[in-house]
Amino acid sequence: MFETLDTLTPESILGLLAAFRADPAPGKIDLGVGVYRNEQGITPVMKAVRLAEQAVYADQDSKSYLGPMGNDAFNTSICNLVLGAGHAALAAARARAFQSPGGCGALRLGAELIRKAGSAGTVVHVSDPTWANHVPLLTGAGIRIASYPYYDAATGEVRFQAMMDYIDALSPGAVVLLHGSCHNPTGADLSPAQWQLLVDVLARRQLVPFVDFAYQGLGVGVEADALGARLVAEKLPEALIALSCSKNFGLYRERVGALIVVSQDAAQLEAAMSHLRAISRGIYSMPPDHGAAVVARILGDASLAEVWRNELSQMQARMRTLRVDLTRALRQACPDRDFSAIERQHGMFSLLNLSPAAVDHLRETHHIYMPQNGRINVAGLDPNAIAVLSAAIAALPSALR
Numbered sequence: 001m002f003e004t005l006d007t008l009t010p011e012s013i014l015g016l017l018a019a020f021r022a023d024p025a026p027g028k029i030d031l032g033v034g035v036y037r038n039e040q041g042i043t044p045v046m047k048a049v050r051l052a053e054q055a056v057y058a059d060q061d062s063k064s065y066l067g068p069m070g071n072d073a074f075n076t077s078i079c080n081l082v083l084g085a086g087h088a089a090l091a092a093a094r095a096r097a098f099q100s101p102g103g104c105g106a107l108r109l110g111a112e113l114i115r116k117a118g119s120a121g122t123v124v125h126v127s128d129p130t131w132a133n134h135v136p137l138l139t140g141a142g143i144r145i146a147s148y149p150y151y152d153a154a155t156g157e158v159r160f161q162a163m164m165d166y167i168d169a170l171s172p173g174a175v176v177l178l179h180g181s182c183h184n185p186t187g188a189d190l191s192p193a194q195w196q197l198l199v200d201v202l203a204r205r206q207l208v209p210f211v212d213f214a215y216q217g218l219g220v221g222v223e224a225d226a227l228g229a230r231l232v233a234e235k236l237p238e239a240l241i242a243l244s245c246s247k248n249f250g251l252y253r254e255r256v257g258a259l260i261v262v263s264q265d266a267a268q269l270e271a272a273m274s275h276l277r278a279i280s281r282g283i284y285s286m287p288p289d290h291g292a293a294v295v296a297r298i299l300g301d302a303s304l305a306e307v308w309r310n311e312l313s314q315m316q317a318r319m320r321t322l323r324v325d326l327t328r329a330l331r332q333a334c335p336d337r338d339f340s341a342i343e344r345q346h347g348m349f350s351l352l353n354l355s356p357a358a359v360d361h362l363r364e365t366h367h368i369y370m371p372q373n374g375r376i377n378v379a380g381l382d383p384n385a386i387a388v389l390s391a392a393i394a395a396l397p398s399a400l401r
């Protein structure tokens, strides 16, 4: 049977990683990978996670099945973290979390639920550009994708009016995928005022937001980053929020996330949950527990939660400092170009507005690795990488600038 299969070329980011590993150059720099790194270039196990893991191991007396919705304590505490304890949708019992294998699992669950609830060929409108993995996650569930204008490469800002015009013309029931914070790949986020205006249009046009929320706490802060998710859950009858604990708890390989469903009322919420149970049973049956148990333990213990919040805010502050330092270095090295948006953007990623040929040149000549779209992981930088990258961009041959 396998003779019918052609070997696929590796997904571009995985191909990039393989090329980086194979490069023997001692000073090579990896700005492609999508994980947080500290000053030592390590993706650490967070302190609160280590402590919570010890407590989980000490207490756990069974590994028996939990069920398709996963860990109840996790689902409750993650709703409180994302929406804020006492949020109106929680008080009205019209919002609930369904644990998933990571944020990708939550996005796929949401896509499957949209397809079940909508007519065949349902369209989800995503930002231009959006995270590359949105495409297989959505289309794999039978969803079609359309793009709304989002990013202005010349200014590094959101094309907010163009985005609003597009969304204002959608038909009732259309689903709009939004990045809750730290837009991937651009780092260009909506301001609080823009979120308010957007939510007004979503409500007026009876649209359904699908918020991808993978970076809570890594943009501005845990509460500020949740503004969009909280607003849609408050002002709209229906919404989906796909969240990930990969980055903000550093639990990447443990696969922890959840789909929060916001519904008109408790009865419709239960109907949606029953479908999610059937969907998860048909794909992977149940999510893995360990990471969710760790997150539940952290969020359920005031002192552990404080340790976690402090470490997360140090990570956020480090990326902010790197953004300031990179912008300054680029301003000095390339006074003829405007890189100031990097400083205003949020989270792990920014686009350098380089041509694919320039990206190839940086890799081949300077051993600096980034995907073809010029996306850099700010957390992959350090003072040396900032100096090398700025000098390399300044030295680009004029044909490639």
Ligand SMILES: Cc1ncc(COP(=O)(O)O)c(C=O)c1O
Pocket (backbone or CB within 6 Å): 034, 101, 102, 103, 104, 105, 131, 184, 212, 213, 214, 244, 245, 246, 252, 256, 257
């Ligand atoms: C925008 C976005 N959404 C969702 C995810 C999901 O991540 P995971 O499935 O590892 O939790 C990521 C991870 O890189 C992401 O960047």
